[in-house]
Amino acid sequence: MMGNLILAPVFIHLFTAIFQLIAWRKTVTQRILSVSGALAALIAAIALFTEVYSHGTFTINASNWKAPFAIVFVADLLGATMVLLASIAGFAVSLFSATGLSRQRMLYGYFPIFHFLLMGLNGAFLTGDIFNLYVWFEVIIIASFVLMTLGGRKNQLEGAMKYMSMNILASMFFLTGIGILYGMTGSLNMADLSEKMHDVQNRSLVGITSVFFLLGFGIKSAVFPLYFWLPSSYHTPPSAVAATFGGLLTKVGIYAMLRVHSLIFIPDDFTKKLLMVIAVLTILTGSFGALNKTNIRRLFSYLIVCHIGFMVGGIAMFSKLALMGTIFYLIHDIMVKTNMFLISGFIMQLRGVVKMEKLGGLYKEYPKISLMIAIVLLSLVGIPPLSGFWPKVYLFREAFTEHHYFFIAALILGSLVTLYVIARLWAEAFWKDVPPDIVVENKFEPLPLFRKCLLLLPIGILGTVSVYIGLNAENIIQVADRIATELLDTSSYVKAVLK
Amino acid sequence: MELLLILVIGMLYAGGIYFILRRSMVKLLLGIMLLGSATNILIFVLGAIVKGKPPIIGSMQDVLDKASADPVPQALILTAIVISFALTAFAIVLLKRVYALLETDDLDDLNTPEEEDI
Numbered sequence: 237m238m239g240n241l242i243l244a245p246v247f248i249h250l251f252t253a254i255f256q257l258i259a260w261r262k263t264v265t266q267r268i269l270s271v272s273g274a275l276a277a278l279i280a281a282i283a284l285f286t287e288v289y290s291h292g293t294f295t296i297n298a299s300n301w302k303a304p305f306a307i308v309f310v311a312d313l314l315g316a317t318m319v320l321l322a323s324i325a326g327f328a329v330s331l332f333s334a335t336g337l338s339r340q341r342m343l344y345g346y347f348p349i350f351h352f353l354l355m356g357l358n359g360a361f362l363t364g365d366i367f368n369l370y371v372w373f374e375v376i377i378i379a380s381f382v383l384m385t386l387g388g389r390k391n392q393l394e395g396a397m398k399y400m401s402m403n404i405l406a407s408m409f410f411l412t413g414i415g416i417l418y419g420m421t422g423s424l425n426m427a428d429l430s431e432k433m434h435d436v437q438n439r440s441l442v443g444i445t446s447v448f449f450l451l452g453f454g455i456k457s458a459v460f461p462l463y464f465w466l467p468s469s470y471h472t473p474p475s476a477v478a479a480t481f482g483g484l485l486t487k488v489g490i491y492a493m494l495r496v497h498s499l500i501f502i503p504d505d506f507t508k509k510l511l512m513v514i515a516v517l518t519i520l521t522g523s524f525g526a527l528n529k530t531n532i533r534r535l536f537s538y539l540i541v542c543h544i545g546f547m548v549g550g551i552a553m554f555s556k557l558a559l560m561g562t563i564f565y566l567i568h569d570i571m572v573k574t575n576m577f578l579i580s581g582f583i584m585q586l587r588g589v590v591k592m593e594k595l596g597g598l599y600k601e602y603p604k605i606s607l608m609i610a611i612v613l614l615s616l617v618g619i620p621p622l623s624g625f626w627p628k629v630y631l632f633r634e635a636f637t638e639h640h641y642f643f644i645a646a647l648i649l650g651s652l653v654t655l656y657v658i659a660r661l662w663a664e665a666f667w668k669d670v671p672p673d674i675v676v677e678n679k680f681e682p683l684p685l686f687r688k689c690l691l692l693l694p695i696g697i698l699g700t701v702s703v704y705i706g707l708n709a710e711n712i713i714q715v716a717d718r719i720a721t722e723l724l725d726t727s728s729y730v731k732a733v734l735k
Numbered sequence: 736m737e738l739l740l741i742l743v744i745g746m747l748y749a750g751g752i753y754f755i756l757r758r759s760m761v762k763l764l765l766g767i768m769l770l771g772s773a774t775n776i777l778i779f780v781l782g783a784i785v786k787g788k789p790p791i792i793g794s795m796q797d798v799l800d801k802a803s804a805d806p807v808p809q810a811l812i813l814t815a816i817v818i819s820f821a822l823t824a825f826a827i828v829l830l831k832r833v834y835a836l837l838e839t840d841d842l843d844d845l846n847t848p849e850e851e852d853i
């Protein structure tokens with residue numbers, strides 16, 4: 237009975253999407269279904285998380301086949317945490333899109349595809365089978381292709397072309413890796429693979445296979461030098477879509493890296509060095525890219541790349557403290573990055589533009605809302621005691637003990653650049669007066685109070701979660717501590733799967 | 736048989752990579768399709784090719800009594816083919832829309848500069 241709970245976050249989104257397909261073109265029904273479905277998934281995710289947190293990893297085997305042969309779904313603490321985060325972000329985006337999205341996009345099936353995307357994400361976080369992970373990745377990318385192109389504006393299609401070709405290529409690398417892995421071990425179950433990988437004699441082939449996986453996940457999580465598709469496509473779709481993408485999609489790549497490197501390819505010195513170089517260059521290129529951007533959404537896209545580097549650096553060190561830093565940063569980043577893009581959508585509603593030189597006067601008009609946004613911006617920068625600060629402490633400390641001084645320099649530079657661009661954003665969009673020749677077209681003011689609240693509620697929810705993460709850091713550290721322990725010693729995971 | 740297939744895989748990968756490095760969008764798509772086929776055949780070869788021994792359990796037996804072909808790679812390939820079919824179909828439609836909108840096949844023309852953002 238408990239095992240079925242694992243599938244609840246996947247199935248709730250599946251059925252929500254199916255019911256929405258039945259209610260095709262009935263946008264009000266679809267909106268209600270979307271919000272209630274996302275809420276149900278959130279409740280299921282909380283139940284799953286509490287169950288895993290108090291009773292440890294549990295699994296369900298498809299069709300009750302015995303473990304290494306069945307497609308197995310595993311809820312360990314990492315997976316359950318990711319599902320919980322995805323559900324919080326999904327609920328917030330669902331609320332936001334119910335008001336913030338144009339009716340035209342809803343008519344062309346935004347909501348069902350959105351729920352298929354969330355289904356794919358939850359499936360990817362919960363599966364314990366490497367080929368099944370590939371299938372969930374494909375569910376995610378095909379849903380994201382549709383979301384990205386929905387609306388069919390010129391720059392959207394241009395962005396989608398790059399996004400699509402790079403992501404298909406990433407899946408191809410991933411699939412090639414899976415093929416070689418199966419040829420070497422004859423298994424696809426990740427727990428089973430982790431036991432069988434020790435016995436493989438041909439170590440150089442193992443190294444090559446791990447590079448295939450690294451390439452696939454590297455493209456997906458947008459690390460240097462594979463990230464160029466991200467800044468050239470994430471600013472094009474509507475903000476609700478960009479929020480899901482920016483908050484969750486690149487993090488699936490990081491999740492997969494954590495999973496594969498902890499279970500199948502335990503990082504050796506070469507992989508660690510490679511990952512460290514990648515991390516440093518990702519932070520540098522991401523932050524340099526963010527420096528000269530005046531379009532808020534292009535700016536946020538580069539910040540995603542920059543902060544992915546922090547997490548990869550933690551994986552590169554692969555010690556307990558470093559992994560705790562990575563996981564804490566992951567938790568913080570999903571909440572904040574989703575919120576950033578929602579905020580850019582909110583600014584779009586207020587002003588109709590997201591270019592800094594055309595913005596201004598937001599603080600004068602909406603002081604309370606601006607202060608709420610300021611808290612979110614400050615947690616992104618990592619001002620203590622807000623959420624971005626704590627994981628950096630861990631990463632710093634571990635980098636010092638392991639003598640990765642380039643990484644420390646990159647961390648400091650990345651944080652400073654984040655601070656600089658956020659300060660500039662605040663000065664340009666909120667403090668400066670409205671430029672004289674700009675005619676403001678405010679879509680927010682004429683909305684009824686209920687819909688105004690509906691637009692602001694998701695930003696508020698995610699902001700509250702960020703503040704909670706910052707102020708109650710000890711709870712999050714406990715979770716991160718347990719996840720890091722489980723990642724370094726996978727015996728409990730393997731035992732739970734293979735029983 | 737294996738040697739022949741390995742040569743085919745190598746050629747498909749080489750051709751696919753050559754195509755995706757071109758500037759034409761149609762060739763990009765063709766390259767992705769070639770790479771997909773190459774990957775599928777690679778899985779097939781790595782699953783060890785066995786001739787004339789289907790993995791069918793006889794009516795009087797509970798388990799397979801002799802070494803036989805592994806059905807898993809074929810199931811994997813089938814899944815991968817279905818997925819790449821869907822992706823290719825989407826890619827073709829997207830390509831057609833891009834061509835209708837921009838009237839170009841050159842990937843270098845797909846750059847709306849930042850100045851035109853709203």
